[in-house]
Amino acid sequence: MTMQTALQEALFRCNKCGSCTATCPLYEQTKQEGMAARGKLALVEAALEGNLPVTPALRDRLSDCLLCGACKVSCPSAVPTTAIFEAARAEVAEKLGLPLWQKAFLFALDSPSLLGVATRTGGLVQQTGLLSFAPPIARCPYRSRRLPNLTGEQAKATVAFFVGCLMNTVYADVAEATHRVLVHNGYRVETPAVGCCGMPNRGMGDREGARRLARQNIDALARYETVVTDCATCGSALKEYGALLADDPAYAERAKGLAGRVYDIAEFLVRFGYEPPAGELPVRVTYHESCHLGREQKVKAQPRQLLRSIPGLDFVEMSGADACCGGGGSFAFTHPELGRQVGAAKGESIEATGAPIVATGCPGCSVQLRNLLRHQGSTAVVRHPVQLLATSYGRMATIPSGSIIS
Amino acid sequence: MASGLGADLRKLLAAGRVMDSLEERILYAYDGTSQKALPDAVVLADSSSEVSAVLKYAVARGIPVVPRGAGTGLSGGSVPARGGIALSLAAMDRIKEIDAENMVAVVEPGVITGRLQSRVAEAGMYYPPDPSSLGYCTIGGNIAENAGGPHCIKYGVTKDYVMGLEVVLPNGDIVRLGGKQVKNVTGYNLVQFFVGSEGTLGVITEATLKLIPRPRTVKTMLAIFERLDDAAESVTGILQAGVTPASLELMDQRSIHCVEDFLHLGLPRDAEAILLIEADGMPEAVESEAKAIAEVCQRMNVRSFTTAANAQEAEVLWQARRAISPAISKLRPSKIGEDICVPRSRVPEMIRRVQRIADEYQLPIVIFGHAGDGNLHPNILTDRRDKQEMVRVEQAIAAIFAAATDLGGTLSGEHGIGLTKKPFLSLDLPPEAIRLMQDLKRAADPQGILNPGKIFGGE
Numbered sequence: 001m002t003m004q005t006a007l008q009e010a011l012f013r014c015n016k017c018g019s020c021t022a023t024c025p026l027y028e029q030t031k032q033e034g035m036a037a038r039g040k041l042a043l044v045e046a047a048l049e050g051n052l053p054v055t056p057a058l059r060d061r062l063s064d065c066l067l068c069g070a071c072k073v074s075c076p077s078a079v080p081t082t083a084i085f086e087a088a089r090a091e092v093a094e095k096l097g098l099p100l101w102q103k104a105f106l107f108a109l110d111s112p113s114l115l116g117v118a119t120r121t122g123g124l125v126q127q128t129g130l131l132s133f134a135p136p137i138a139r140c141p142y143r144s145r146r147l148p149n150l151t152g153e154q155a156k157a158t159v160a161f162f163v164g165c166l167m168n169t170v171y172a173d174v175a176e177a178t179h180r181v182l183v184h185n186g187y188r189v190e191t192p193a194v195g196c197c198g199m200p201n202r203g204m205g206d207r208e209g210a211r212r213l214a215r216q217n218i219d220a221l222a223r224y225e226t227v228v229t230d231c232a233t234c235g236s237a238l239k240e241y242g243a244l245l246a247d248d249p250a251y252a253e254r255a256k257g258l259a260g261r262v263y264d265i266a267e268f269l270v271r272f273g274y275e276p277p278a279g280e281l282p283v284r285v286t287y288h289e290s291c292h293l294g295r296e297q298k299v300k301a302q303p304r305q306l307l308r309s310i311p312g313l314d315f316v317e318m319s320g321a322d323a324c325c326g327g328g329g330s331f332a333f334t335h336p337e338l339g340r341q342v343g344a345a346k347g348e349s350i351e352a353t354g355a356p357i358v359a360t361g362c363p364g365c366s367v368q369l370r371n372l373l374r375h376q377g378s379t380a381v382v383r384h385p386v387q388l389l390a391t392s393y394g395r396m397a398t399i400p401s402g403s404i405i406s
Numbered sequence: 407m408a409s410g411l412g413a414d415l416r417k418l419l420a421a422g423r424v425m426d427s428l429e430e431r432i433l434y435a436y437d438g439t440s441q442k443a444l445p446d447a448v449v450l451a452d453s454s455s456e457v458s459a460v461l462k463y464a465v466a467r468g469i470p471v472v473p474r475g476a477g478t479g480l481s482g483g484s485v486p487a488r489g490g491i492a493l494s495l496a497a498m499d500r501i502k503e504i505d506a507e508n509m510v511a512v513v514e515p516g517v518i519t520g521r522l523q524s525r526v527a528e529a530g531m532y533y534p535p536d537p538s539s540l541g542y543c544t545i546g547g548n549i550a551e552n553a554g555g556p557h558c559i560k561y562g563v564t565k566d567y568v569m570g571l572e573v574v575l576p577n578g579d580i581v582r583l584g585g586k587q588v589k590n591v592t593g594y595n596l597v598q599f600f601v602g603s604e605g606t607l608g609v610i611t612e613a614t615l616k617l618i619p620r621p622r623t624v625k626t627m628l629a630i631f632e633r634l635d636d637a638a639e640s641v642t643g644i645l646q647a648g649v650t651p652a653s654l655e656l657m658d659q660r661s662i663h664c665v666e667d668f669l670h671l672g673l674p675r676d677a678e679a680i681l682l683i684e685a686d687g688m689p690e691a692v693e694s695e696a697k698a699i700a701e702v703c704q705r706m707n708v709r710s711f712t713t714a715a716n717a718q719e720a721e722v723l724w725q726a727r728r729a730i731s732p733a734i735s736k737l738r739p740s741k742i743g744e745d746i747c748v749p750r751s752r753v754p755e756m757i758r759r760v761q762r763i764a765d766e767y768q769l770p771i772v773i774f775g776h777a778g779d780g781n782l783h784p785n786i787l788t789d790r791r792d793k794q795e796m797v798r799v800e801q802a803i804a805a806i807f808a809a810a811t812d813l814g815g816t817l818s819g820e821h822g823i824g825l826t827k828k829p830f831l832s833l834d835l836p837p838e839a840i841r842l843m844q845d846l847k848r849a850a851d852p853q854g855i856l857n858p859g860k861i862f863g864g865e
Contacts, residue, residue, distance in 0.1 A: 015438065016438055016440050017539065033434060043429060061429050
């Protein structure tokens with residue numbers, strides 16, 4: 001293993017104090033060293049020193065991580081744990097190659113037509129009742145929906161809406177809500193032809209793929225002053241393009257520039273103002289803070305502020321709202337048992353609020369939360385804050401009638 | 407080592423409790439010191455009977471067994487220096503009982519200290535020992551190292567709270583010692599024999615811990631001194647005024663500079679020392695204690711004295727103290743934290759000697775610690791990869807230990823001897839005492855399988 005000097009230096013700052021074990025959701029469940037950051041850093045260190053060969057066993061150990069970033073935030077020596085793990089995964093992938101399922105997955109994400117076929121097929125299969133672990137795929141993707149929009153003259157500004165893969169295909173209703181809320185607030189919404197944000201590639205160790213997608217997206221978004229997304233993961237990825245392309249002379253500056261123009265939808269609305277919602281929504285709602293939104297983008301107060309501004313909405317903070325739900329991108333698929341164990345506490349916190357709706361700004365978390373709630377027999381449903389706002393605006397019905405407080 | 411070790415252990419224990427891949431061995435090779443030595447196999451124990459089975463197997467074959475809590479120790483105590491079996495007790499983390507009537511808690515060794523404290527607090531009680539790693543260290547490790555912390559000046563250290571233990575002896579016997587009774591002079595005090603034994607005498611599998619009533623209020627104060635001596639005299643002055651503060655933490659000038667460079671809190675760089683003082687107890691008592699503390703500090707020329715009005719303000723005052731570790735990690739990649747303890751009156755002299763040592767060996771050393779009980783943590787900032795500098799570090803450490811013992815102090819206040827301090831044991835202990843300790847070790851562990859190579863052997 002080699003790894004760039006800056007990361008090696010950072011890795012060396014780990015004093016093995018163990019404070020990462022206090023915040024690691026996986027360590028909490030397993031009490032095993034290999035699950036916490038300190039352990040994985042020790043393995044990377046051993047590989048760098050030539051004391052540990054790069055084998056599938058090391059790849060598996062490196063995959064024992066949600067990339068939730070809790071350790072990074074709590075580390076007294078400020079070791080950039082997740083960046084080191086991503087770099088290590090990339091090196092291991094380079095040496096061993098990606099497993100076939102990861103290759104296929106990334107290939108599908110990279111090809112809109114293939115992704116379309118895959119989700120349409122998945123949707124048909126779901127109608128038969130199979131694939132129930134996956135959230136229902138939208139009958140019609142967001143990009144195929146005909147939605148009202150403003151002309152350049154009518155609008156106070158034009159924004160580029162970065163529509164993520166999951167948002168377009170699975171959570172098309174969320175994307176529609178985002179679209180309608182932006183239009184309601186006087187913006188013209190344009191949806192440039194962007195690709196995947198590259199986060200799945202980064203997680204799986206396909207750094208080159210992530211960089212290629214980043215360049216593609218930077219080009220696609222070049223002419224927009226403002227980019228809005230409703231996906232916590234995409235937002236996080238876009239804002240990190242600067243680091244991803246720091247050593248690419250042609251793109252480094254543009255990547256950094258883009259980061260300053262990207263907003264999560266809640267961040268955007270609160271920052272530039274939004275019409276106060278007037279429609280009564282007498283429903284209790286709690287909020288799950290996704291790692292990609294709260295920890296990575298520091299967007300914490302804004303989604304809560306949106307929810308609280310809805311008349312009649314009874315906002316209840318759950319305990320441990322910022323704790324990882326155990327989804328971790330594809331982690332819940334590769335480590336279903338562990339993912340569920342981590343999520344169990346989250347499920348209980350949601351239940352304890354008595355809220356029939358849990359709001360969250362991340363599609364990955366939404367999949368996990370839905371499965372957790374179903375697993376524990378809860379009838380609570382998952383919604384994006386922007387959906388509730390759209391409903392209060394009278395633009396879209398998004399909540400089950402049974403959840404209204406009578 | 408026996409090639410069939412992993413296979414043998416798998417036959418003895420439940421599935422998934424034994425690991426022996428190279429990856430797993432690397433994962434259990436270190437503790438909080440960054441010292442490393444590979445074990446041959448790792449066991450994640452879940453019960454005292456599993457611990458017993460492992461020890462019976464190991465003792466028959468002379469295989470070393472190294473017990474380990476969360477591996478956060480600061481003296482190499484849980485590093486498997488001679489290989490063998492790394493025995494993790496981290497998964498034995500049940501709080502079995504919180505007995506409000508008798509004010510005791512019965513816990514397994516893997517319980518995280520901070521988690522116990524919050525559970526006990528919910529029941530209106532208090533478990534005071536609070537090593538700074540309390541959010542991630544374990545009770546078992548605390549007992550094995552006799553851990554301390556800032557609140558020990560008033561409340562004592564871990565040993566003062568251990569009333570009973572279940573210990574697995576090296577031959578596999580499970581013994582229960584002490585219990586919920588407050589007084590107990592039946593036979594030797596074997597409970598305390600195992601406290602601070604650094605995993606060399608037995609494996610702790612359960613502890614009965616004393617709890618006390620939770621102090622009703624806490625008041626936090628920050629005093630900034632231009633002269634170190636004034637700060638030190640304030641410490642003794644406060645105690646002489648009849649006040650035992652809940653904590654009395656000191657930061658030296660270099661710590662202040664480090665924190666200032668990092669956080670820009672506006673601490674004065676020309677100040678030689680900062681004291682962070684807490685009073686706790688009944689509200690009326692705390693009020694009058696805080697007043698007495700302020701008076702003593704005024705008399706000792708305190709430059710500024712701040713009292714937190716509420717918990718939020720207290721957190722701001724603690725900010726400087728808590729920022730030391732992150733701040734020093736920005737300066738140099740590695741830090742070596744020492745843990746000497748001198749009689750309280752010698753604190754200023756000790757600090758000055760360490761500062762001279764820092765100059766002599768050209769090493770940045772920041773000093774902070776528990777001034778109230780004379781326990782100081784000189785932290786040497788360095789880079790472990792720099793071999794030449796590490797030679798100077800080793801010399802500086804030896805000089806610090808020599809200074810501490812010269813001032814009537816000891817090598818370690820709360821971290822233990824383990825691997826890192828064993829070469830210096832004879833500085834602190836007379837040969838007769840070391841011999842008696844070794845005899846006791848042989849009596850408890852005739853085959854020498856428990857955590858071999860620790861405490862003794864370097865003198």
